[in-house]
Amino acid sequence: MLSQLSRYDIQKSYESNYENSPETQYIDLPAVSGKWSFCGLPVPSPLGIPAGPLLNGRWVLYYASLGFDVLTYKTVRSQSVPCYGAPNLVPVECGQLDGSEFALPMRKTMDGSWAVSFGMPSRAPDQWRADVEETRRQLPKDKLLSVSVVATQQEGWSMLDLANDYAQCAKWAVESGADCVETNFSCPNVSTCDGQLYQDADNAALVASVVKEQIGHVPYILKIGRIDEPEKAAILLKAVHPFVNAIALTNSLATTVVDSTGQPLFDGKHRGICGDGIRTKSVAQVRMMADIIRQHDYDIELIGVGGVNSASHVRQYLEAGAQAVHLATAVMVEPRVGLQIREELGTELQSRSVRE
Numbered sequence: 001m002l003s004q005l006s007r008y009d010i011q012k013s014y015e016s017n018y019e020n021s022p023e024t025q026y027i028d029l030p031a032v033s034g035k036w037s038f039c040g041l042p043v044p045s046p047l048g049i050p051a052g053p054l055l056n057g058r059w060v061l062y063y064a065s066l067g068f069d070v071l072t073y074k075t076v077r078s079q080s081v082p083c084y085g086a087p088n089l090v091p092v093e094c095g096q097l098d099g100s101e102f103a104l105p106m107r108k109t110m111d112g113s114w115a116v117s118f119g120m121p122s123r124a125p126d127q128w129r130a131d132v133e134e135t136r137r138q139l140p141k142d143k144l145l146s147v148s149v150v151a152t153q154q155e156g157w158s159m160l161d162l163a164n165d166y167a168q169c170a171k172w173a174v175e176s177g178a179d180c181v182e183t184n185f186s187c188p189n190v191s192t193c194d195g196q197l198y199q200d201a202d203n204a205a206l207v208a209s210v211v212k213e214q215i216g217h218v219p220y221i222l223k224i225g226r227i228d229e230p231e232k233a234a235i236l237l238k239a240v241h242p243f244v245n246a247i248a249l250t251n252s253l254a255t256t257v258v259d260s261t262g263q264p265l266f267d268g269k270h271r272g273i274c275g276d277g278i279r280t281k282s283v284a285q286v287r288m289m290a291d292i293i294r295q296h297d298y299d300i301e302l303i304g305v306g307g308v309n310s311a312s313h314v315r316q317y318l319e320a321g322a323q324a325v326h327l328a329t330a331v332m333v334e335p336r337v338g339l340q341i342r343e344e345l346g347t348e349l350q351s352r353s354v355r356e
Helices: 012-018 057-064 127-137 159-173 195-199 201-215 230-240 276-296 311-320 329-333 337-355
Strands: 036-039 041-042 048-050 069-077 090-091 101-107 113-116 144-149 180-184 220-224 246-249 253-258 271-275 301-305 324-326
Touching: 012 036, 057 069, 057 127, 069 127, 069 180, 113 127, 113 329, 127 159, 127 337, 159 201, 159 253, 180 201, 201 220, 201 230, 230 253, 230 271, 230 276, 230 311, 246 276, 253 276, 253 337, 271 276, 271 329, 276 311, 301 311, 311 324, 311 337, 329 337
Parallel strands: 048 069, 048 324, 069 144, 101 253, 144 180, 180 220, 220 246, 246 301, 301 324
Antiparallel strands: 036 041, 090 113, 113 271, 253 271
8 A cells, every 4th residue: 555645746846846855665566568668678668757757866766666667857957057936837727738829827726737937957967967876776677767968058159069068968867877868959948049959950960969979879869849840840850860769749838827817927938838738739749750750761769748647648649659658747746647557558458458
């Protein structure tokens, strides 16, 4: 039996949640039938967690014990960067979004979707490197530790300078024991070029090539945001396919948020909307990119992200062409969701087998 499980407290700061991480509770996990892999590495299921909820190694170990097999350490940098001020998570009222929304009203309570405003904070490299090393040491061998990295733009930097900063962080991650490295090319809450790098295929390819040169055979993932047009998706895939093993999508859909009086939050700036409301759009984007990958026979896997909270949602992404499915918002709201999905997937697969 599990005792009361800890949740990310959206009423408290990033710092508070970082310092007050939950206790890991080891239990027997429901098995998921089938043979699964992540970027060529064997895993027990297609389930993972993207960069976001896993603030440090203690959060990684906690969710590893609750049914997730690829754990992505929250995005780190080559220097310490503070989190944006509160609020960092604001529940919003919305249905399924299409990306054209001008503004969403906030809610007092969470009902599936929220606006995210962290700004890619990071501990100093000596701290996160030591934490990654210790986390990999404690993590069960059948779990994979992926580390998300981002460059920290400096005044006067060229794109090559930015690429080298990404690559330095990626190299440190590998040296600390990361099984995979993800470069964050999409953060709707950051206005510098590193936050929207996926929208420039040539620069994305430059950075990816420099990172790949540094990390060698270690699996390499790109995290990207919303792309609606097949032509733009095809250009990006053509540019980066020689360097990357997988693409994680979709980060979020960005828009503004207003309070109960119609006044804008976050100084009227866009914030990424995550959770239930982005699922339909994200599944469609996975399907579009999977079609392009098949047409060109690219050796790239897709990681479906966005709005997953049930086994049926996992199936939607897998059937659209994803090889893995990662959850963030749902696990922050209900830590047991991974266990529930594993049980549902096991039952579903057994039922299919009986019918066949």
